[in-house]
Amino acid sequence: MGGMSAACMLAKDGYKVTVLEAAHVPGGCSSSYKRKGYVFESGATTLIGFDENQPLRTLEDELGINLSKKEINPSMTVHLDGDQIIRYKNRQAWIDEAARAFPEIPRSNQKAFWDEAFHVADTVWKVSKKNVYFPPKRATDWLQLAINNNPADAPVLRYAFQSMASIMKKYEVDSPNFRRFVDEQLMITAQAKAEDTPFIFGAAGITYTCYSNYYVPGGLLNMVRELEEKLLKSGGALKTRRKVVKLSEHDRGGYVAETENGEAYYAPKVVSNIPIWNMKEISTGELGLYYGKESERYDEAWGAFTMGVVTGDAYDPHLTLHHQLHLPAGEHMPETEAGSVFVSMSARGDTSRAPEGERTLNISCHTPARKWFEMGDAYEPTKERVQAFILDFLRKNFPGFEESGVKLAFPATPVTWQNWVYRKDGRVGGIPQSMSRSLVDWTQTEAPFPGLYQCGDTSYPGQGIPGVTLGGINVYYRIKKNDS
Template structure:
């Protein structure tokens, strides 16, 4: 079976790259080991209910953001509901703060919760950086650089505002809080740390200012809900690929990729495929294992993070009945004493929209619950019931659920993620940000500088749906830049 491009995995990075390459007239084939597309940005059906596989929040539809770029380029329409407010955070002192989408309204909320001192200049500073980061990310699609042509393209696209971002790569969010004399505000630093963990996958002393400001301000951009779950974000992109004469194949677990006389040979559990180009949309840890090229393996090794630097997740899917319709769909709950067994200090809860009858029946709500599990390879969770009970107790005490309202409960550990997704260690959420790893040192889209590329949540920028989408845009751009 011959194609111009074979893509490994159908995560949103792969689907983005595939769709953009189909638009350029290439014949592509996306190989997915599971029975449905989307990877960690999708939904699955169980017991008649639709649960999210991983991500539950959707941003990136605003102007100058990656998802908007993809939809505009492909003419794809995604029916969605805009959420306002997007989230509430339940603090350790018992107070609840609402993450309003309006900057001024949010600043007033933050001042009431954390004290007036320097909240306004801090948030205005972060918001300006986040806007410029998103603009720059789409303008500089040759970044990170890995050849002279990248540098030339970037030089042509450079703008004054982009240069002003450079110092932020050398500062951590800890430095920023220190600058605004907020580092000694314990309640605020706890809030910042747990908010950073959602999108940057790390804490303020490790996350640089560029990623940190963008992570903290994602609620200040459009937040959306898609009826039926994120599978209905994914399916229109799959349909676009197929309408363009290309393919998405399920049940194909890629086991080996080797260079051929021309292009690559990709072997799955079912068949062998040949293509001129290949894009890996699976984590770098897994990508390392499937390429036979020893030289590439050695080069890739320096970018791969071990389990102790990654996060897994403990997730729960609940079906609730006889509950008042939630006014806010997304909640982060601080657990300062830490959850038993795994020790994580916050829980993320997302409800289905009360008007969305495609995920649950009348009078029912689907709730997705997740919490971080550090060093997932070592976290062999055998007593799930202990963690489940603790989470339910916390959510019940905050009035977010009623224990008696639960009619269905399922949970999953990093081990389940390994089984269902094949992701190394069961790691989720992408690579965490670390202060010793500057943006230009992260893995760029080229794997072998011949015809192999990579995208997804473990390469730059690779955080959340907008970041993963951007990684697919960059992979498609560099392939076209190099060969078309």
């Protein structure tokens, strides 16, 4: 989505844009794939970002389009120790639900905590939209920050230096169960837990269900296809099965991208939408040295153990489409270190993804990535053991799963992810949040080489469809500014 967002906006303004896509369809981790007649999401399954000040609303407005989607409300249920906690969109309803689910915390404390989280999240979205040259690279960028921003929003900056855990303690909501809840919600959105996540990012991460959440009938690929159509109508080109294996600087300026099938493309400007770890492998000369250093700075990231599952449809008609199911306190999924499982379902009646009376489920949990490449002969038995554990766990804990019956199930590990979407070591979800990284200490959208730009989940502002879309929008504005 980051690369397609930048490509569409540049093509709209008359730039001659060619997108080189390694896979047979665009979208990367924001796409869909078919297997045995069913459609599954290839990575991300939740979709927000269309509300005021949010990136996908900006993208629609800039391109003059309305991406196909249906709002889902409520969007998620969290299953914790036998309780079903509904993540209502309505903020007051959610505070009431949080007070019910965690009775050990006074309701007044819950309200104060969530009101502050909503305020910070709203401010972050508003400020992010205005500051398209963030993180600042030049003196003029710092000046633009001073001009663009309302001094009344400045107090929110203090939360860049305070963890989610510290704010929970401040508002006296840090009970063991509520900490478990927040930790696992943050693992979805920040790839880190409360102790490691700055509140300025964590606030948006734990409140995303209180913004408009959407479902794309037929799968997220349909949304990406609409962007592809816009790109082509604007004179751009999309070439699939063009995996770039080498990027080098041209003697007369600009860059040459060489593909796996022997093609070479020259361009005065290049926008990379692949992870910095992949850029290290394909870049030559000074480019390779730069991305090597960036990769060393951010060497830790999660992989995912995922499953595509087809079941019947004996589920309650009021069941939400997204679910996070906690393991008992202190327990983890075997081989993964995960404390929860995330399940996303196709909508009932979406026959473009599954026949009537059946549902497709995307199931995922975090796992260390590199260990799966080092298992040798133990790889297949380990994969089967984790799959069996997850299916058994869902039969016991996910309402309607056992009654619906499993018709098809197949697992995927970081090894699979590296093969599918070509991400180094199968690392997905971007770089985990960290209290040791400052607000401006991110891989820049503009590399220190003329005409080279970076978007995607390993550069600012990070993971998630809204995050990478914002990164693509910011690249567009960087290019326009530099060309002017």
